[in-house]
Amino acid sequence: MQGYFFWRILILKYIIFDLEWDNFYNYKTKNSINEIIEIGAVKLNDRLEIVDTYKQLIKPRFLKKLSKRCADLTKISYDEMVEGGVAFEKAIDDFKKWSAADDETVYLSWSMSDMYALAYYYSVIFGNCRIDFIKHFCDAQQYCTVYVPTDKRHGNNQLSLAYCAEVFGIQTDTEKLHRALMDCYVTADCLKSVFDKDTFSKYVNDCDNVFFERLLYKPYLIVNPHTDIFDIDSVVLRCPECNSVLNGAGDVAVKNKAFSFATKCNKCNKPYWAFVRAKKTYDKVEVKQKLIVMNKRKAKHYQ
Ligand SMILES: [Zn+2]
Structure with missing residues (x-):
């Protein structure tokens, strides 16, 4: 004051x-x-x-x-x-x-x-x-x-x-x-x-x-999944159905400056595609995430 x-x-x-x-x-x-x-x-x-x-x-x-x-x-x-x-x-x-x-x-x-x-x-x-x-x-x-x-x-x-x-x-x-x-x-x-x-x-x-x-400062989207300022493994995703924490990222693909990977809920067994975007601003990293339910045929491949 x-x-x-x-x-x-x-x-x-x-x-x-x-x-x-x-x-x-x-x-x-x-x-x-x-x-x-x-x-x-x-x-x-x-x-x-x-x-x-x-x-x-x-x-x-x-x-x-x-x-x-x-x-x-x-x-x-x-x-x-x-x-x-x-x-x-x-x-x-x-x-x-x-x-x-x-x-x-x-x-x-x-x-x-x-x-x-x-x-x-x-x-x-x-x-x-x-x-x-x-x-x-x-x-x-x-x-x-x-x-x-x-x-x-x-x-x-x-x-x-x-x-x-x-x-x-x-x-x-x-x-x-x-x-x-x-x-x-x-x-x-x-x-x-x-x-x-x-x-x-x-x-x-x-x-x-x-x-x-x-x-x-020019903010930018991070394209490396594992760096000092951002690690995809530390992003917590929760199942929209039961709110349990989903399995961590396995094989991560980078497309259009976003990370995507297959994940699954251990509790209700639902498979998802996870999309994560990490933006570096002057003093922090802003993370946005989106989950899409995987179709059954694809899901078999990842289970
Ligand atoms: Zn669940």
Whole structure:
């Protein structure tokens, strides 16, 4: 609870940022990079009033042109980036100076994707994903979703910024604004309309090494049945009929990144096909299992 009161007293500054990026794909090396092309941000004081704005185009390093999709969406032209852009290293340094963040400053963006894109591209350029001046981060989408009535949410789908603004009754006069900045303004309006410091503080993440490493971690399906982090023999399967523990895995086949094997209930004698999928995430292995009753002819073969 200590952190809770700490936050309640000390947040004095909020930086809402929004990025534009485009995908660079090198056909020779099969290398794919999401290159950041613009950073936009607004600075809010403790009363959530906008006190400053930041906008910077980035000079392309990998991209040879912009995709049509990106150009249409951002209204940015490649020539504009080349002429008006600065190197990412300079832009990130300027952004850091402009932020003038202290230990209590909270960075925000709409959904995790901008934070992910920033940490990812930062690691491409600097070789590590630890953005040292970002000490605290809040996903504004996650926070604002709390205030959207359940009947107005679209199931588990992510809430778009435009839709959230609509639900909160915010007028978005966005014609004249540039995209990266426009999204920051709208996010600020959404945040302000439902802001409660006590609740907000619960959605603020500490951005330590683990935060950034977890952000960039790519989960994968384990395809080796016996490793240090996962062993098919330690998976407990229970008979759907009588709940007894089934026989362990014998001959394990690996197909479509799933393990399958024949097993049997010793109590009610029912034979099954077992299917197990093991996914390695940042800090655990998630195991999913499925049992299908084996047909009689097949079962004879395994008994
Ligand atoms: Zn059984």
